[in-house]
Amino acid sequence: MITPKRFARATPEALHRIFTLAESPESTLGRIEQEISQNLLGFLNNHIVASKNALTDIEQDFICPRIPEQPEFVSDHMHHLLDKLVSQSVHTASPSFIGHMTSALPAFILPLSKLMVGLNQNLVKVETSKAFTPLERQVLGMMHNLVYQEKDDFYQTWMHSAQHSLGAFCSGGTVANITALWVARNKLLKSQGSFKGISRSGLYSALTHYGYQGLVILVSERGHYSLKKSADILGIGQDSVIAIETDENNKIDCQKLAEKCRQLQAENIKVLAIVGIAGTTETGNVDPLDEMADIAKEYQCHFHVDAAWGGATLFSNKYRSILAGIERADSVTIDAHKQMYVPMGAGVVLFKDPSSVADIEHHAEYILRKGSKDLGSHTLEGSRPGMAMLVYASLHIISRPGYEMLINQSIEKAEYFASIIDQHDDFELITKPELCLLTYRYVPKLVQALLADCQLSGDEEQQAELNLILGKLTKFIQKRQREVGRSFVSRTRIKVARYGGEKMIVFRVVLANPLTSKSNLHDILAEQCLLAKESETFLPQLLNMAKIS
């Protein structure tokens, strides 16, 4: 469509208009907004094109490094954004996009987010957030209550205390994990006698003062990569994150964990933290938290639980017990932007002990003065938006029983999907869902027979060859499905106990979107079978090359 070229001008009047006059409902942006308000899913369905464009092609639309010397009219720019950006973005709310942890959002979240942006509070200090500060403290109290279930008077004492903190809002789970380990590190290596503490004197002096040969973090081999990142940032080093083996259910082997603790103690290497996972990113399993708490207690080390994904399971009276023992953790990470259906950017870290933050406290002259209730004196980040309002509203509008329904539905949907994969001739379920995640792979009947033969004859080499081919198949299907763009599952590579701990490529599915129906699941499997047919042209060749046929 050729439109008459209009030129926007950078004049003081134009700028003043930009800051004072709202977009009219008839403008392009006004119309987009109405479309989103009336029917977000429809808008996304209409505007996100399932394009097969490779990333390198898309990049061609985003190559100019120059800052425009000529302003654009909002409407012209919005056409450009719809055309180049929105159309080529990812339909994270689609019921058939079950490969990642982002989902559809409740409708009230959108106008509420607009209110949040319009208010533009800065939670770093009371001066720029006022009522948002007690609101955030209350939400931290509620989340603390979800995990630790302390009595009301506990919260009355600590929730609004200036020098204390029940937790911290963060931009996401990574910052939450870093914050937890920062607190653990600074508490362990705190001031003593003439030593001023790691916070002031640094890690080198701290290890020297306390006479430790090193610090380590123990976590199962399924631990999230953010833990290694945390160890790097905090100066401990990635190699100090020791991966403990998991059992056949992807849960940490507590015997091995205890053994490792004994061994490290003998070597005078201090365990900074034991990290339990409540919902591994790849398989959704939950570590035996209660047993881990025992071990942490025995070796007197910080016990952190990364419940970024699984934490919301605590809303479910039916499934809450999967996380039993989490209430013994010194700190817990939960992402509200995952199973609490809040938009991206809402991580939370919680502390069992409200005075945990004493060793990371900081002050400045113009804000965060001592004794102030400024949230910024206990957070890793400085300026932060009022995301707590969205969590607050969701907790009230959805309520615990509503969240329980969402959680239960997700888990039961995953069980249903597992059962149809199990019954299907051409798929193999690799990890059963404990929460709403599962993994599986494509194994055509022909190869199933060959695999069975290997298992009977104990031919491990042959089995490995076959698994390699199956990995290629699964990867091929996953990539094609993503390219076609009607649906999306992700893939990962995990050790599978059933195959002697061999690492293999699998489909990974996350069933948190409440809009995903059983028929969506059937359709996804059917599409994968269809795509697998394309592999028939090269599968025999692969099998041949592997000298099987």
Add this chain to the structure above:
Amino acid sequence: MITPKRFARATPEALHRIFTLAESPESTLGRIEQEISQNLLGFLNNHIVASKNALTDIEQDFICPRIPEQPEFVSDHMHHLLDKLVSQSVHTASPSFIGHMTSALPAFILPLSKLMVGLNQNLVKVETSKAFTPLERQVLGMMHNLVYQEKDDFYQTWMHSAQHSLGAFCSGGTVANITALWVARNKLLKSQGSFKGISRSGLYSALTHYGYQGLVILVSERGHYSLKKSADILGIGQDSVIAIETDENNKIDCQKLAEKCRQLQAENIKVLAIVGIAGTTETGNVDPLDEMADIAKEYQCHFHVDAAWGGATLFSNKYRSILAGIERADSVTIDAHKQMYVPMGAGVVLFKDPSSVADIEHHAEYILRKGSKDLGSHTLEGSRPGMAMLVYASLHIISRPGYEMLINQSIEKAEYFASIIDQHDDFELITKPELCLLTYRYVPKLVQALLADCQLSGDEEQQAELNLILGKLTKFIQKRQREVGRSFVSRTRIKVARYGGEKMIVFRVVLANPLTSKSNLHDILAEQCLLAKESETFLPQLLNMAKIS
């Protein structure tokens, strides 16, 4: 108002509606949204009550730590939020709230933010962001260009290269500063021979391997508190942030900086980074960046510029030269949520050398695979929202000349305010604006005469007494003005060269809001004079107690 009590129910149908049915325009939330869309400032003026409620009173509305067992209707909850939260929040967009760095936002930002939330992309990986990934890389390229002004082919080579990065989007300036110093630390202490680098082996091994007695960060005494926080988190220790004295214009004294570098070298203490400030938080001054770059070059250390506040001055051809030398920095922090008028949560760190991020790179099996263009492999944070879209749109809609106008207007407004303070009988300008920040204090005529006497007679003790009293006065006025709630200036405590480096309490003003008019400024001073009258009841007593009268 008593409304008939309705009860929301947590049923599967209700939940499904929440995820699929939009708020009707007639609902409370629908009406709020329309009000915001049509006239944000009007909405804020109407709903934010200039209440004198103390924080402890407000807290009473936010004390329940229990997660509701009963859902609420969206409309009921919105009434509650308007009543308890919005009414008691801070009017950051008000033309008379000139005490902080948040300002009014362009009108197009609101609907655009809603689009961003609705798309709910996750920028950690291409799979959940697709076109948003090249878009963010382009915005980083544009911001890099703003600072470093490399040629087009530089950007063609590096902007979209998988293993490289021109910078990183962050939740704010603090994370940007931590990221810059993390990069500097890991680059300095990188792998060498059998040593695997600090990233893997930690700080203790790294210092041992390289044989340094310690690491320090040098910054002027006006440095932002986030630098100490960074030093704490990175394991270097807050005491290793060495504050270098500033001159009478609040700029780092480069002679003292060079001296300190010489002295540290002699002690075998390695300077990890020299940090220049482009826009100090308290006074808005800019360090002599070019001279600092020379020193950093001589001592071969990382040169970081914290331009969180002042970076946007680079848009102004007229004032750009204030930041001359920034293009020699190894890394630069700029907050788009400050003078780029983007909502809270948009920090950026830029790297001169696109391969700087090599030493902080990380990978995982299911995402951030080697060779992928996933942004998450080079960021401190993991999951992140698509804020880059708001910066992109602002750069196109406002354009460089538009930003130049905004910057120039701000600086010139500050100069105007300084001139009326200077001419006023009862105020003293403490720091002149270099950017759009200034500080001043209330000095009634009576005390002015006494101060002049002290300066003549050289009675420093008397002068100190007077300054203490003036500090109390300024603090009294600032607090009362905040309580009354019609306008807001902040206060801080700074060393003032003119009074022999004495620390004193001053008003601090930031004039970034394009809606602030000259008459607003006159009104603010008039209100302060009026409030000062309230002090007449106790000023003589104070003077008396200090044995001056």
